Amino acid sequence: MSEAHQTLREVLLDPEKNPGLDRDLIFLLEDIATACRIISHLVRNGPFAGNLGEAGSVNVQGESQKELDVIANDVFVKHCSNCSAVAALVSEEVDEVYWLKDDPDSGDYLVYFDPLDGSSNLELNMSVGSIFSITRLNGPIDAGDDRSVLRPGAEQVCAGNSVYGPSTSLVLTAGHGVDGFTHQRGTGEFRLTSPSMKIPVETAEFAINASRYKLWDAPIRRYFDECLQGVDGPRGKSFNTRWIASMVAEVHRILTRGGVFMYPGDAGNRADGGKLRLMYEANPMALVVEQAGGRASTGTERILEIQPTSHHQRVPVILGSKSEVEILGRYHCEAD
Secondary structure, eight states, rough: GGGGBBBBHHHHHHHTSSSOOHHHHHHHHHHHHHHHHHHHHHHHHHHHHOOEEEEEEETTTTTTEEEHHHHHHHHHHHHHHTOOOOEEEETTTTTSSSEEOOOOOTTEEEEEEEEEETTGGGTOOOOEEEEEEEEEEOOOOOOTOOGOOOOGGGGGEEEEEEEESSSSSEESSSSSOOEEEEETTTEOOOOOOOOOOHHHHHHOOOEEGGGGGGGSSSHHHHHHHHHTGGSSSTTTOOOEOOOOHHHHHHHHHHHHHOOOOOOOTTTTTTTTOOEIIIIIIIIHHHHHHHHHHHHEEESSSGGOOOSSSSOEEEEEEEEESHHHHHHHHHHHHOOO
């Protein structure tokens, strides 16, 4: 088997690609990969199981849950709980933190996850996915005190996502670049298919929900308007627009061919802090994007440097190709 098709375990055990990964972390990442593989199977078979519809409940965000949101959450909890070194789990779908240890030790892990991102797309047969993040404890914490999980994104030791599309992908960083894997059906293996993923510095593609135009602040409107003007505008080139309403799918496209993804703060979500959640959406995606050579910002600050105030905190998100994120940052500074 060529290096490009190494298994996930072979890549995790490779000291050149992932130096310093301890055994517990490797086991945990394999458990997460198993959870993603199971969720992918559930998504593919959802029409037969009849579980693509509404669950009749809402999550802590006040959002209607799909049945598969609830099922995917249970799958993540079950498999992440297999690792004896996990102290706590933080899920998008549940208000409280899952504490697995009464007396966490230094070196134990905190796992944050969005078990099924983009689930509004399920009935449309469009790509959805899972997002995860892992932080290591560097000292004792008080089990049961949810403030203990409020760690800035810069402390993440691993992050990644899985996309359930025509194939099932797994994107992973442990702080030494980004590798992309594809599930090989029939073997149960995730194999390396996109080693050392890099986001192009320049791009001519952006993704934003244009229906919110009237709610945007001036810097976002300025950027959007200039892109639409194409070769005749100040940017001097034509731009493509994309919007899938699934963050994992948007970021996977950026990792593959470049682009910028925006869900900015605006008049409709500012009271909540933004739309996307910091701990299990923005932080892990920001780490992946930065490790692939891109940038991730709120428009005014680096996402990975934000000190969380709540494990369900929301923030504005602008991430992708370095040049575009920097332009958007400059527009925000000029507006201020």
